[in-house]
Every structure is written in structure tokens, then in C-alpha cells.
Amino acid sequence: MIEFRSVRKSYGTTNALVELTCTIPSGATVGLIGPNGSGKTTALRLLTTLIPPTSGDILVDGDSVCTTPAAVRRRIGYMPDTFGVYEAMTATEYLDFYARCGNMPATLRATTIPAILARVGLSDARETAVMSLSRGMAQRLSLGRALLHDPAILVLDEPASGLDPRARIELRMLLHALHNDGKTILISSHILSDLADLCTHLLILEHGKTIRYDTLANLTQVTQHQSIRVELTTAAPNFVAVAAACGYHAQPSSDDPLCYLVHGSTAPVDRAALLQALVAAEVAVFSFAVQESALEQAFLQMTSADQVMKELPHA
Amino acid sequence: MRDINAVLLRELRGRLRTPRSYWLLCGALLLVSSISLLIYSADYASMSGQSTFNGSSGHTVFLALVITALIAVNFIAPIMAAGSIAGERERQTFDLILLTELRPIDIIIGKIAATCAYCMLFVTALTPLMAITFLIGGVDIGELAIMYIIIMSTALLYTSIGVYWSTRTQTAITATGYALATILVLLLILPVVVLVTPELFPDLFSENTNTWMQLMLAIHPYATIIFTQESIRNATIWSMPYNLFGATVVGPAMWLLSVAVSWVWSCLCMVLSILRLTPPTSKGAS
Ligand SMILES: Nc1ncnc2c1ncn2[C@@H]1O[C@H](COP(=O)(O)OP(=O)(O)OP(=O)(O)O)[C@@H](O)[C@H]1O
Numbered sequence A: 001m002i003e004f005r006s007v008r009k010s011y012g013t014t015n016a017l018v019e020l021t022c023t024i025p026s027g028a029t030v031g032l033i034g035p036n037g038s039g040k041t042t043a044l045r046l047l048t049t050l051i052p053p054t055s056g057d058i059l060v061d062g063d064s065v066c067t068t069p070a071a072v073r074r075r076i077g078y079m080p081d082t083f084g085v086y087e088a089m090t091a092t093e094y095l096d097f098y099a100r101c102g103n104m105p106a107t108l109r110a111t112t113i114p115a116i117l118a119r120v121g122l123s124d125a126r127e128t129a130v131m132s133l134s135r136g137m138a139q140r141l142s143l144g145r146a147l148l149h150d151p152a153i154l155v156l157d158e159p160a161s162g163l164d165p166r167a168r169i170e171l172r173m174l175l176h177a178l179h180n181d182g183k184t185i186l187i188s189s190h191i192l193s194d195l196a197d198l199c200t201h202l203l204i205l206e207h208g209k210t211i212r213y214d215t216l217a218n219l220t221q222v223t224q225h226q227s228i229r230v231e232l233t234t235a236a237p238n239f240v241a242v243a244a245a246c247g248y249h250a251q252p253s254s255d256d257p258l259c260y261l262v263h264g265s266t267a268p269v270d271r272a273a274l275l276q277a278l279v280a281a282e283v284a285v286f287s288f289a290v291q292e293s294a295l296e297q298a299f300l301q302m303t304s305a306d307q308v309m310k311e312l313p314h315a
Numbered sequence B: 001m002r003d004i005n006a007v008l009l010r011e012l013r014g015r016l017r018t019p020r021s022y023w024l025l026c027g028a029l030l031l032v033s034s035i036s037l038l039i040y041s042a043d044y045a046s047m048s049g050q051s052t053f054n055g056s057s058g059h060t061v062f063l064a065l066v067i068t069a070l071i072a073v074n075f076i077a078p079i080m081a082a083g084s085i086a087g088e089r090e091r092q093t094f095d096l097i098l099l100t101e102l103r104p105i106d107i108i109i110g111k112i113a114a115t116c117a118y119c120m121l122f123v124t125a126l127t128p129l130m131a132i133t134f135l136i137g138g139v140d141i142g143e144l145a146i147m148y149i150i151i152m153s154t155a156l157l158y159t160s161i162g163v164y165w166s167t168r169t170q171t172a173i174t175a176t177g178y179a180l181a182t183i184l185v186l187l188l189i190l191p192v193v194v195l196v197t198p199e200l201f202p203d204l205f206s207e208n209t210n211t212w213m214q215l216m217l218a219i220h221p222y223a224t225i226i227f228t229q230e231s232i233r234n235a236t237i238w239s240m241p242y243n244l245f246g247a248t249v250v251g252p253a254m255w256l257l258s259v260a261v262s263w264v265w266s267c268l269c270m271v272l273s274i275l276r277l278t279p280p281t282s283k284g285a286s
């Protein structure tokens, strides 16, 4: 269990993180999300003990980052947002170096390193120079390094940034597997969709302040504005009226004039009735889909109002 | 048994695997051997009447070798050491090392040992050249050993200075600047101060000038070599007289003093470096 207790971090007059208080249960996957400069990296580095908090404390299974940092460090595998390389080193040697730094005995290194390389899918690249690895491979090697001492907690700072879609999917599968192994994972990103299907909890930060911390289930429930996206082949001026007759509120989509977003009852029977009514009214429906990504909307609702006010000082 | 220091192993491998370090070593060796050849020929030409080398020409070349090796160490040690910590910060690998089980002392010792080992490799590579002068005569094994010890102690001191600055700066280039500046002060400004002070305060130094100079210049390897030459000529390699407040006392030879001073300052730099890496006790806990 990880407890952030009124954690504050200031750099001079800049408040990088203000009064962060939250409790992360073991085995959770927490997504830290927020725009650039919102304090994600700061929060993660505080947890890794690399920087001390200005005030407050973080407890990791009862050990404080302030008073017993060494004990905290042993429980954490950290993957920073940059992949630092040494020249003239192969992937195996890279892991071997950090294993030695962790005082891992030679016999254990000989079995652990190939196992880790296999786990992150780099067995074929074990003799490849670290400098020549692709971004996706380097990220996986970095994750492998974080796994060396088999920590219970993984702290991953923007692991998906700069990855192509395929590498993202590979990384996501890896993280899913680690979650299933029971690891507690903290992962930051400024792209919500990266985290949506990976996390059990979300911590939304902005300007160092906590906007929201809750389980994914609660977050999506609170803003149950689940909508139906209806796409048409030809314009239907009677669309809004037909939907209204079935008890639904329809509004044209902002990006496509032949598309409507419909809000209302989530009961399958009501939805079926709506579709039947639309077809009966000769509306040319070719797609009728429930929008699953309610999280995106929830996120926008929670952050945008605040942000727009700040970005438009004269408004 | 504890494994060999991981930092040391990686540094040495990293350095020796790049072609750059071979070229650096080749270049330095070429420089040293050409300089010694030049001095050799000059010495040979100046003895137009005689037909053979003698001990004095062997000794001249030997001294030239020692001085050039020292000059090379003067640059190799601080430049390499300055990159040690700051370079890791630049490459953003330093955080990861701090998070491992390595203690600050392991990191600092690994870094210092790596640079010293490289210097030692360089000095050892000069052995064949030294051996020639040794065979010609005019140099005895004791003198050879003393000079090696002075060079390696200097390497240790300058490496420690470089590592210390490396812990204080964010980039290798600034650390290199500070390290070379510190060494410049020790090599150029210090002798000027030592020579000028007795002139300014003649009453204080009238009797002790020589001793004062020797004590102050013990940190100066070139001065140490020059003073040591005198001791060797007088066949007193372990001790020398000091004039202290009117009395003459016999103390350790200049090179012993110099080695001790280098070690003390190196240890000081190491301790300061280790303290720089030790995280401050946090203010956060209430
Ligand atoms: N070492 C530092 N010195 C001064 N200010 C800093 C330092 N590190 C971070 N900050 C400031 O703290 C704030 C939060 O930074 P942080 O790096 O935690 O944001 P982030 O959410 O990780 O952003 P990004 O998405 O760009 O990675 C920023 O305003 C930043 O300028």
C-alpha cells in the first residue's frame, strides 16, 4: 500500500505538487494523468526517493520516503521518462551492470537476465548494442531493468511516449501481464486513451493540484453521460424530433453533419425502440453505436472548464 | 566475496572498448617517445667530442620521460574524472545508479579507480622507454620507483579533484573547466605565491625560506621532482633536513611529503564527493 500524505514539492516559488493525498492499494494500476508541467514526474520522483518532499510524507508499506528511503527503494522499480545509455554496451551487459549494482550474485544474474530479456521480448536482441535499439525496444529494456530486483511496485514515467501503435500495444500487453502478477503499477501519461483500459485508478493532476483521484469504475459512473453515436448516409431533418419522441435528446456532432450524439436511457429495450423508430421514420441509419469511452468525456469535464478559464485571461 | 565494483568494471569496459581510447593512448605514447628521442639527439649532438652515451644522457632522457608522462597525466586524469558523475547526469543515467544498492562511497571509489587505472595503463605503457634509459645507466631502480609513485599519486590527486567537481556540476564540460582551473592554480599560482611571500615578509621567513618553500610545494609534482633530484644526488632518498625556527631537523624526504600531501588532499576530495552524493536528511517528515 502506498500512502501520499499532504505531499507538497516546491522549486523556489514554483509549486510542482500541492497537497497530494491519496492511498493506493496493493495490486492497483494507477494512471497519473495531466497536461505538461502538471506534476506527474514530480509525484513519481518523490515516490522513488530521488527528490525529498518539501512537506508531507509518502509511506510505502509503512516505510517513509523521508526516514527510511533505502527500504522504499528496494520495493520500487523505476523507469524514467528518458532512456539513458552508456556507449559500447549490449542489452545483456546493460542489465548485468544494474544487476551488479544491486549486489545480485553471479549465479542469480546468469538466470535472471535471460529470463527478463525473454519477458520483455528482447531475447533476440540480447547482444545488440544498447545505443542502436529502436525506441520501443529501448523502452522495453528499460522496463526490464526496472524488473531486475523483482520489485512489488513499478513506477513508470510516460512509458508509451514516442512509441508507434504496435509498440504501444506490446507495452500494454506487458503491463497487463505485470498487473496480473500482482504488481502495483504507477504509470503517467498525458494521453488518456493510453491509460483507460490499463488502470484500476486514475489520479488527475493539473498545475500540481489533484483534480480527482478515484477508481476507474467510480470515475466513469459519476459522469454516466453514456451516449449513442448514430451515423447517417443522407441528411434527416426529422432526426431530433424522432429521437425526442422516444425520450432521447439528440444533438448533431460537431465534426460531422451526418452524425448525431444521442443521450438518454441506457436500457437496451429503450435503445432498441429508438432504432426501430428511426428506421420506421425512414432515417438512413448505417451505424448505431454506444460510446464506450465515457472516460474521455469525464476527463474533459473535470479539467477543461478550469483550464479554459486560465488560458483565456481576458474572457 | 563482494563482486568487483560494478561502476569500475563498466567504466573500464566502456572506455577501453571505444577506438577513441586506443587513439588517445597511441597519441600520448607517440608524443612521449618523440620528445624523448628529440632530447636524446640533442644531448648526443652536444657531446660532439665523446663517442658514446653516458649516464648523464640516460638520466636526461629519463627525466624528460617522467616530466612528459606527468604532463599527460595532468590532462588525462582531471578531464576523464570530470566527466564521471556530471557525464552520467548529462546522459540521465545517474538517477538509476543512485536508486541501486550502491552506496555513494562505492560510486566515488569506482569512478576514481577507473580513471586511475587508465592513467596507470598509460604510465605502464611507457615502461619500455623507461627501460632503455635504465639500461643506458644513470638511473637506478629506486629513482624509477620514486618517479612512478609521484606520478601515480599525482594521478590520484587530480582524479579526485576532477571527480569532486564532477559531483558539483550538471555538465562534464563545466566540471572539466573547474578541475583544470583548480590544477592550474596549484601548478602556476601557488609557486608564485610561495616565491613572492618571503620577499614581502622578509622578517618572518629569513631563516625558514627553503623549508617553507618545500612544505608549500609538496603539492606541486614538478617541484617535487626537482627537489627529489637533489636528494638523489646527495644519496638521501628517505630523509632531508628542514630549517624550522632556527633549528635544523631531519624529516621525511620531499617526495614522501608530497605523496602524503597528495593522499591527504585526495581523501578530502573523496569525502567531499561522497557527501555531495549522500541525500540530505529530508525536511519532509513531520
Ligand atoms: N528541477 C526543477 N527545478 C525547477 N522546477 C521544476 C523542476 N522539476 C520540475 N519543475 C517544475 O515543476 C512543475 C511540474 O513538473 P513535472 O515535470 O512534474 O511535470 P509533468 O507533469 O511531468 O510534465 P510533463 O508532461 O512535461 O512530463 C513544472 O512547472 C516544472 O517547471
Ligand SMILES: [Mg+2]
Residues within 6 Å of the ligand: A040, A041, A042, A081, A157, A158
Ligand atoms: Mg514528466
